[in-house]
Amino acid sequence: MRKLSKIKKILIVLLGAVVIAAVSIFGIGFINFNNDNTDIADADAYGTSFALASAGSLMNVTYLCSRISGTGTLAAVNSKLASATGGVLTYSTMSNTFNVTVNSLHFNPVYVSKDASGNIIVTFWAAGATSELPSGSFNTYTTNSGTYPCTDYNYSQGRALLVGSSYATSSTALVSGTSKQHTAYKTLIANYGAYMVAPSAVSWHSTESYMGTAWKSDKLWLPSTTECGTSASTGLWKCNGNQYKADGWTRIRNRSTSDESKIYSIGTSGSAAAYSVTDGDKMRPAFHFNLTKAYNDTVYDKEYVDAWNAAVTASSASSPQTFKLTRNWNAGNDAHSFGEGVGFTDGTIYVPAGKSMIIDLNGYNLDRKLTSTISNGRVLTVYGTLVVKDTSSSAAGKITGGYSSTGAGGVSVYSGGTFTLQSGNIANNKNSSTQYPGAGVCVWGGIFNMSGGNIYSNTINSYYGGGVGVSDQSGSKFTMSGGKIYSNTAKYGGGVVNENTSTTAVTLSGGTIGGSGTPNNATNGGGGVYTIAGTTTLSGTTISYNTASNSGGGVRVSEGAVFTMTSGNISKNSAPNGGGIYVDKTSGTSTANLNGGTIGGSSLGNSATYGGGVFAATGGTVNIAGTTISYNTDKNSSSSSTTVYYGGGGVYVGGGTVKLSSG
Numbered sequence: 064m065r066k067l068s069k070i071k072k073i074l075i076v077l078l079g080a081v082v083i084a085a086v087s088i089f090g091i092g093f094i095n096f097n098n099d100n101t102d103i104a105d106a107d108a109y110g111t112s113f114a115l116a117s118a119g120s121l122m123n124v125t126y127l128c129s130r131i132s133g134t135g136t137l138a139a140v141n142s143k144l145a146s147a148t149g150g151v152l153t154y155s156t157m158s159n160t161f162n163v164t165v166n167s168l169h170f171n172p173v174y175v176s177k178d179a180s181g182n183i184i185v186t187f188w189a190a191g192a193t194s195e196l197p198s199g200s201f202n203t204y205t206t207n208s209g210t211y212p213c214t215d216y217n218y219s220q221g222r223a224l225l226v227g228s229s230y231a232t233s234s235t236a237l238v239s240g241t242s243k244q245h246t247a248y249k250t251l252i253a254n255y256g257a258y259m260v261a262p263s264a265v266s267w268h269s270t271e272s273y274m275g276t277a278w279k280s281d282k283l284w285l286p287s288t289t290e291c292g293t294s295a296s297t298g299l300w301k302c303n304g305n306q307y308k309a310d311g312w313t314r315i316r317n318r319s320t321s322d323e324s325k326i327y328s329i330g331t332s333g334s335a336a337a338y339s340v341t342d343g344d345k346m347r348p349a350f351h352f353n354l355t356k357a358y359n360d361t362v363y364d365k366e367y368v369d370a371w372n373a374a375v376t377a378s379s380a381s382s383p384q385t386f387k388l389t390r391n392w393n394a395g396n397d398a399h400s401f402g403e404g405v406g407f408t409d410g411t412i413y414v415p416a417g418k419s420m421i422i423d424l425n426g427y428n429l430d431r432k433l434t435s436t437i438s439n440g441r442v443l444t445v446y447g448t449l450v451v452k453d454t455s456s457s458a459a460g461k462i463t464g465g466y467s468s469t470g471a472g473g474v475s476v477y478s479g480g481t482f483t484l485q486s487g488n489i490a491n492n493k494n495s496s497t498q499y500p501g502a503g504v505c506v507w508g509g510i511f512n513m514s515g516g517n518i519y520s521n522t523i524n525s526y527y528g529g530g531v532g533v534s535d536q537s538g539s540k541f542t543m544s545g546g547k548i549y550s551n552t553a554k555y556g557g558g559v560v561n562e563n564t565s566t567t568a569v570t571l572s573g574g575t576i577g578g579s580g581t582p583n584n585a586t587n588g589g590g591g592v593y594t595i596a597g598t599t600t601l602s603g604t605t606i607s608y609n610t611a612s613n614s615g616g617g618v619r620v621s622e623g624a625v626f627t628m629t630s631g632n633i634s635k636n637s638a639p640n641g642g643g644i645y646v647d648k649t650s651g652t653s654t655a656n657l658n659g660g661t662i663g664g665s666s667l668g669n670s671a672t673y674g675g676g677v678f679a680a681t682g683g684t685v686n687i688a689g690t691t692i693s694y695n696t697d698k699n700s701s702s703s704s705t706t707v708y709y710g711g712g713g714v715y716v717g718g719g720t721v722k723l724s725s726g
Contacts, residue, residue: 548575609636
């Protein structure tokens with residue numbers, strides 16, 4: 064959010080030239096980069112060592128990276144730190160010097176280091192003119208001894224002005240400083256506190272010769288001469304002291320390493336005095352900024368973007384390229400986009416036609432990070448050939464965080480495309496559409512082969528296919544030979560839906576749909592599988608523990624579709640009508656050919672109010688010619704084998720046709 068509050072034209076003299084500067088002062092929540100010395104309200108206040116940078120936001124961290132390292136990537140900053148003396152960058156060793164404007168206050172980056180977790184920390188120090196620093200009167204109590212010394216930074220009104228701490232007004236009085244905190248500082252911490260790191264978390268700062276226990280957790284603090292120095296050759300930051308030299312007397316935390324808890328005034332010559340500190344408008348605070356967190360939270364990952372674009376460019380149908388994750392790849396929080404270039408479309412990661420890619424999740428996530436639906440809000444778009452696997456020991460990597468109004472939140476496979484899931488996970492994606500099936504995977508004219516991995520916890524509340532949606536587009540095909548589809552939710556087809564008219568559209572030859580403790584759920588019909596067109600063949604997959612609120616806990620066959628079972632198991636599923644299978648059609652005939660495998664079984668029976676094993680409703684035909692139907696229950700029975708009777712635990716005939724030839 065940005066609010067333009069005022070524009071000032073100020074005449075300044077810089078390097079002997081008279082320049083007219085138009086300075087934009089931005090309001091709450093926006094931080095502005097400046098790179099032109101003509102943008103300075105008071106050139107002398109910044110000093111010639113503090114060159115400025117071009118306009119932009121602090122949260123535009125690729126630009127921040129470019130100013131520090133010369134290249135706009137986190138990797139470039141890492142590299143520069145790795146080659147720097149002591150693994151840190153001082154003000155003078157950054158590639159480009161600049162300042163930022165935070166809630167109308169100017170700050171310079173003066174030091175770059177890392178915390179104990181390896182996050183890159185940029186330390187900023189106030190660089191603005193005295194006139195722009197928040198004012199606030201300091202108590203005149205100046206004794207340096209006693210229980211509550213006012214010149215002690217831990218109990219000073221100076222610290223209260225920054226963070227709202229308690230402060231001393233006498234040797235015995237300690238007053239709450241909550242109301243003393245200046246609005247500008249309060250807003251700064253409120254807006255950017257998530258990216259500010261306390262001194263105690265920064266290695267070099269926490270090990271200073273003295274750190275006051277009262278302020279070590281402050282996100283905004285006063286530096287000392289240990290950090291800022293008194294000349295170009297002193298101080299940790301090596302920034303020449305220009306920020307205080309131009310202002311006569313500037314407030315700091317100490318004047319020597321033996322008294323870093325005190326608050327002092329430092330003059331242009333570098334001398335310090337402990338006399339009465341009565342104003343706050345010359346107090347120049349600093350803060351530590353977690354660049355790594357800001358980069359990962361707000362900007363698409365440029366290292367991954369460049370590498371993916373290069374890999375896609377190099378690939379061909381006969382020369383697949385392998386892309387292995389080394390950390391999570393998150394879409395940027397602002398645009399929720401993974402990137403731009405040949406390997407991206409509509410913010411999604413893209414495999415174009417004629418390209419062949421292999422993604423090794425390696426235990427990490429591809430995360431779109433969406434919390435509300437957008438058009439094309441999926442993670443992956445496939446028109447070429449894509450294989451996803453996870454070679455890590457945990458195989459816990461995920462395709463996640465998609466939320467789309469135009470198909471799957473996870474992966475959409477279009478005409479001419481082939482997607483193979485060998486290992487890894489497609490999880491926690493959403494589809495808000497009422498036209499495109501499938502929340503985890505949408506097969507829209509392409510081919511999806513699943514030989515391993517998991518598809519779980521995906522949701523489409525108002526349409527078909529929580530896990531996988533096979534659309535009515537010509538060429539759509541899904542083959543499952545391994546892996547697991549579980550804990551998905553849809554109105555119809557919690558696990559899988561088949562809308563395609565082809566006789567080979569869906570083949571389920573292995574793996575599991577559902578499972579103990581991890582059922583798929585349909586709020587209407589087809590908890591495990593819903594087939595409404597063409598032919599779905601079950602020849603080895605286990606469909607178990609799924610639920611439907613209306614019909615077909617395991618499988619629902621409807622609208623003229625054919626379901627053929629030659630082997631596999633349909634067990635422990637439940638629904639009011641047809642715990643195992645429900646077959647119906649409003650006009651014409653839907654058919655279930657049960658030629659092998661088992662529906663139910665000892666301790667594995669399906670359950671329903673009507674038709675624990677199979678429900679043949681109006682328009683439904685069930686041909687039983689080899690499938691074992693046993694130990695299923697309905698409200699009228701405890702168990703049944705293959706006996707066919709009205710209200711049966713095994714098979715319920717509710718207006719349809721059942722033909723039993725063997726089994």
